[in-house]
Amino acid sequence: MGIIRKTQSVAVLLKEFENKPNAISAIELIKRLSSKINKTTVYRVLDKLEDDGVLHSFLDNSGIKWYAKCNGCSKTGHIDMHPHFQCLSCGKVDCLSVEVKIPPIPNRKIEVSQVLIQGRCESCNV
Amino acid sequence: MGIIRKTQSVAVLLKEFENKPNAISAIELIKRLSSKINKTTVYRVLDKLEDDGVLHSFLDNSGIKWYAKCNGCSKTGHIDMHPHFQCLSCGKVDCLSVEVKIPPIPNRKIEVSQVLIQGRCESCNV
DNA sequence: ATATTAATGCAACTGAGTTGCAAATATAGC
């Protein structure tokens, strides 16, 4: 179930994603907001924002959860599928707007796919 | 560091992967072998077999670790890159031999990529 | 202003994976 009331916590969390293109890990958000919001609430609000099609989430290579803004998604469903990029040098993670084509697999029905690309970002690739 | 001594635990674990094409989760192995091998040992042996290029590992969508046999890899490095498929109906996970082309990303240097495809497997896709 | 119900904080929990260390066991040298 998504967000029903416009609370402080929701506002604070949304602000963290405002005007920032990067993904942010749940852990980072908990650290950043520790004086304002309890970690349980952070997890719960993120979860609801995902239900509402405001944010989407994915796991990185070490199994930790990242969140980023959606583009054109809604309560009805997440339609904005794309790969994610993690810089192995500075740790920054972001959404890529390129399309990764998944070839058809014989006898199998593909429903979703996750692509995590790792390497060096613009700033670290010198 | 890889495997130095051919111990019972190594033999038992290798046997689990013998003649079975599927990936197996670390948790499943721990459960299966609980009467024979301690879970710490399972994790340690799997880790060493990965170092040796005998097995490779990846995380699924819920952050749990899976292992599968390598094809042509060695201590020197893992060269056998491929996507993995998880059946959303029966939970089975396996390696796919198709190639997923990652397009070049401007200003970024791609080093590795992980692709997890989810859907319905041969047996469940009826 | 009050009632209703959702959201929050807190503490305790879960569960996959890790660490330190003493005991067991594989290997090499004799």
Added chain:
DNA sequence: GCTATATTTGCAACTCAGTTGCATTAATAT
């Protein structure tokens, strides 16, 4: 084979991201 040496193992205790139950707080509707 026996012994010395170093690796591997089991165990218990730990870590850490994420979850749960429940009493309290706060947003919304009337």
